[in-house]
Each structure stands twice: as C-alpha cells, then as structure tokens.
Amino acid sequence: MAAVLCTNGLLSKTLAVVRSMGRQGIRTVVGEKTRFHASGFSKYADKTVVYPDPVRHPEPFYEWLCETIVREKIDFLFPMDDDVMDIVVSRQDGLGKLCRILVPSPESYRIAADKSLTMRLAEGRNVPCPRTAETSFGPQVDPDELLAVTSALDYPLCIKPRVGSGSRGVRFVNDAAELIAVFQDIHLTYPNPLIQEAVSYGGKYGVCLCYDDNHAVRAAFVQREVRNFPEERGPSVVQESIYDEKMLDYTKRLMDGIPWRGVVEVDYMVDSRTGEPKLMEINPRYWASLNLALACGIDFPFMHYRLGVGADPEPMLAYKEGVFGRQLLPGDILHFLASKKRWRQNPPFFTTKLKDDVISRDDPWPAAGFLVSALRYCLDLKMWRFLITR
Template identity: 35%
Template sequence: MNRVLVLDGMWNKSLAAVRSFGRKGFYVTAGERTRLATAIFSKYCSRRWIYSSPVLSQVNFLTDLEAELKAGRYDVIFPMEFSTQVLLTEVANRQMIEKYTRLPFADADLAKKGNDKAFIMQYARERGIGVPTTYMVNDIEQLAVIAKETAYPVLIKPRNSSGSRGIVYVKEKEELLTLYLKVHKEYPFPIIQEYIPDGGDVYGVGLLFNFQSEIRASFVYKRLRSHPVSGGPSTLRESVKREDVREIAGLFMKSLRWTGVAHVEFKIDPRDRKPKLLEVNPRFWGSLQLAVESGIDFPFLLFRLAMEGDIEPVMDYNAGVRCRWLIPGDLLHFIKNPERLRLKPNFFDFNTKDDIISLSDPMPVIGRLSSVLMFLYDKEMKHLLHG
C-alpha cells in the first residue's frame, strides 16, 4: 500500500490532498500541531498525528518528524504550507528527511526567492513580462521621492506574505509615509506597487515541474469572489482555458529552474487588456480542490513524479467547473459585500462544488468550525492568520 504523510492539516489544500490520496486507497497520515484541524477530521485519514509546533520549536518539531518518518515508512512527505516546506527543504533537514522518504519540492533558497515579491517583480521585468510599476525601498529616505513621482492609488505590499496579509491601499501621497511606516514595522521594507484599476479579471495558474524543470501539468482558473472583498484569497473560482497566462507562467517558472508545484497569479490590466504578473506562490495553493475537481490532481501527480522520476505531461482539464470555500470565506464575502443580493454567480447556488463540504466526507466541516476556536485564543494561530 502506498503511504503518504501530509503536514499542515489546518488548511483546505491539505484536505484536498488527504482526500485525493485516500480515495485512491493510500495509507494517509495527516499531521498538525492541534487536533482542531480541517484535514484531520477527514475519514480518509488512516492516522492522525499531532506534532510539536514548528513555529515555537523547530528542534522539537524536527525530532518529532524524524521519529514519525522512521516508524511510518512513508513513500512521500507533503509539506503544504510555505513555512513548513522551507524548513524541510533546508539542506541539513532535507538530508535527514530523505534518508526515510521522498521530498519532491524546490530547495529552500529558491523557494524563498519565489516568495519575495521584490525579487519576483524585478526578475519578471528584466525578462519583459508585464508587471505593475513597482518601487523597491531600501532606505526610508527614498519615500519622499517615491511619494512625489508615483501615481495614486498605490498598494504597500510585504515582500514575504500570502493572501492579503499586510497589504495596504494608499489613496493619496499625504498618506504614503505614515502607512508605509506602519507596514514596515511588521514587515520590513515592503514594496510600493501601482494599483491596477478595477475591471480586469484575476487568474491563477497552477503548475507542476519535473526535476529537470520541464512542465508536467498546468491549470488556469479565474477568481470570481474573494475575501476581503477588495482582494485576497479566492472564495469562488472557475476553471478556464487562458493560454496566454498559462504560457507566461510556465516559461517564467521554468526560467527559475523550478521543481515541484507552484502557483502564479495575474490580473488583466483594463487599460491595455494585457496580463500583469501579481505574485508567485512557491507552494501548494489554497484553491487546490478546484484543480482536482477539474481533472488535474496535483497531489497525486507530484506523488507519481517523486516515485517514478518523471511523468507524461497532463495539460487537459474540464473548463467551467466552479468550486468555492463557503465556510467561512464566501460567507464572509456575502456578509461584507454591499452588493450581496446581486452577486453573480448567485451566492445561493449550492450546487457549486466546495473545498470542504462533502456528503461523502462530512466531518471536515466540524474540523473547520472547531479550528475557529484556535484562531480566537491561540497566539500562534493568530500569527498564521494575520502575519
């Protein structure tokens, strides 16, 4: 029997991986630092493993992990969150882990570059890829010059964050210094970036590369709703065919000599109708379930790649599939959107597929609801949520 270890069981993408493997008859261990985690409630978990917090004590976590790997005889390990992925792929830790199992992810140094918005914007611009006008700040004294020469509104973005964490909207130059210093206090030297006007669709591209940085799977979806309403993680999306963004994303990540999975996001600029690269997520992405529902099972393909050394490319999938994150993402969008009763697609279309809700595997809903308790009282979970 194939055996996999899926870490970071709190998140929707982890549940997608657990269900993917479990439905294929794998022995699946789901791990997290708390039992109140979405994926751990799935019926497809053969084992539920609670480990020491990698945030509070990396030493204790790695000790726990080595003991689990020794006992578990896993074929492949799947770190689902970026911080866990980076920790495991540091050179010394990778050497320990690969004595016991396979870890088919990019090395930590490359992943850190991919997660750095300043690096990604400059790297893309040098290669002729469209990006929003971006200012890299290395000295606070630069802000006076930037404030005068930039057009407003702009966004202040942490160099290293996910979702909408730390992003601030600046309407006019008088606000820039104050708001920048506020973000800088939590996220040193964030970038300042042009705000692409409303009216352009946002697309995500999921990718898989083999160990020679050749593309082995790609998938495109369009964001239909998000939380926060103004922009953030998608709460409703639809699989689409959009070859321009798929090609740009694939060539871009190939030029980085990428290995494993990645996610690249674009927004269509309504002024010239061209895609502008917004960010790279060098990890599994939150809306992973949509790709699986549409016919590209990235967790399973990555497993096969790790076990077989290479696989045939998988590029075809079903367009028009919709999947949402109802609890609590799309529900929060509905509550906070003043146009809630005029949403298109209709919020009350409950035939849409869901990241968590499943009649055949219902208990992860309880896991998601119970995990809210962790975010309310646990300092570490608040940190994960808010950065």
C-alpha cells in the first residue's frame, strides 16, 4: 500500500491533506511536535508520530525525518508549514533519495519566501504591487536614513517582516515619528522589515496553484476572504470560492519568473480607490483554508501526490463558485466576539451551511482533537497566537 507522511498535524490544512489521502485509500502518517492535534484524531490518519522541533532542533528533525521515511516506507512527503518547508527545500536532494517530494528549487523558494525579493520580482514581471522601500540597517536604526529611504512613499505605511506569514510583526504607521518608533521595535525581532504604502482596503483574495515538475499549472483555485481575524488585515476565517481571470493571469505571470514545482498561494488586496488588485505576498506552501478548494472539487493534495509519484493526471481547473468555507475553531468564534457587526454578517455566524475546516459529520473526531489540544495549550499564549495566525 502507498504511504505518505504529513507534517504539522496541529494545522487544519494538514487535516485536509490527511482526509484527502485517506479517502483515496493511501496509508497516512501524520507528525507533530506533540500527540495532541486534530489531524491525529482523524479516522483517515493511520498513525501519529512525534518529532523534534524543526525550528529549535533542525538537524535532529532532519535525522528523524529520514529515519521515519525509511521505517514507515513513505512514498511521498507533504511538508505542510514554513518550519518544515525550510528544511525540506534545502535538503531535497538527500530526501529525494528516500521518497518522492515535489517542492520548488531553493532559489525559487528563497525569492517567494522573502517579501522584498517577491516585490522586486513583481516589478520586473509587471504585476501590480504597493510601492516599497527596503532597508539595510545593523542593530541600530538611523532615523534620518530611515526617513530618507521612505521619502518617496505616501502615508499610511505598512511595516512587515521580510520573511513570515499571517499577521505576526505587521504594523501600520501614519507619520514619520510613528514610523521611527515602530520600525525600531519591529527591527529588533524581524531585522530590516519591508516598508510599503498601505493599500486602501477593498478586499483580500488568494490564488492557489499546483505546478508539475515541468513548471506547468495542473490545478488552480481562487478565493475571496470574507471575514478575517483581526478584522480586515488578519488571516481569513471565512472564504468564498470565486473565479477571477485577471488575478490568475497576474499570478501565472509572476510565478513564471521563478519556475515553480508543487503548491503555492499568492495573496492580493484590491485597492478600493482604483479597483486594482495589488500583490501582497507569495505563500510558498499549503494555505490555511485548503479545505474550501477540496469542497469545491479541486483536490490539491491528491494532485500534488500524483504528480510527485510520476503520474500524469488531468488538470483540475474547473470548480464550484460561490461556496463558503470557514475556520470556526477558533477563528470565526474570535471574529464574532470582536466584531461590532457580528449580527449583520453575511454569511451569518449561526449557520451550518459553511464548509468547516475541522468539523465534519463524516470525520467528527478531529473536532474533539482540537478541543483536547486547546486544553493542552490553554495557558500557552505563544501557541494560541500561532494557531490564530495560521
């Protein structure tokens, strides 16, 4: 029987992959730093395994990964989040001798993961993006130099880490004094963050693609972010499937500049003043709301797997539009509690018609697994911040 290994079992996107593989009759092993996670409670997870922290102990994690692939006779590896992707992409030559993987080259991954390099790529590929300033300070920030670097930009400005995802480290400033104070604070944790003109919020969108080993698009999906937590600028907690040819074309043009393999999501924000979508970032891995694409008929994990093991499946390009998905636990609950418009939401909060990332009649136990992990980490604020921003 074919077997796959999925990492980052705490995340709902990993649960989506576990369910996809299990429904295809593929043996699925799921790993995480702890045994307490929703993916491990799925009836489609054949085995759960615990691994060393990839961030704190990258070398022991890599050794564990190689040993597990051999011991469990893994055919294909799904690296599900940044911590594992960083290691798998950089060590893909060695891992490729043990199992099949389909990930981008180290150089393509580096450009996609670094927002500064991404913006340079976008400008060169004629893809709309916010006007951007880069910095190169040491430990201390020179205020005069900072103001000089950003002199061509119009306030408000957005300061964001060059590497990372979600809303961690992202701040907005309205004048020069605030820029100097906030930039220095962020620079201490995220050296030389990117500075951009803030886009007037007109909605956020994500274009999701899967490329084969020849850099051709084999699956595509577009979603609109309906609700976010924190509101507007935070990660999405409710999404709707849509079709947008312009954003698809922009994304293909962008990614052709860094020949890609595997999955990718490209985020845009529409400028309310012009109606033009502007590039926000490339997420060089699976995205949090993966389950919505599966619910609409685009099975990214199975496509990814089949391409990775050398099959030649038919492209998946047509899907159901107007379908809503959400992350009730904990994202949409937190949005409901925080929003002043909680009773005027569309779709409403109190409905069972949304395709939930975790809750499922077919596979109910992951919801219990989430609650168990919530109890396990109820006092761990760092873990809660991580889960909310994923």
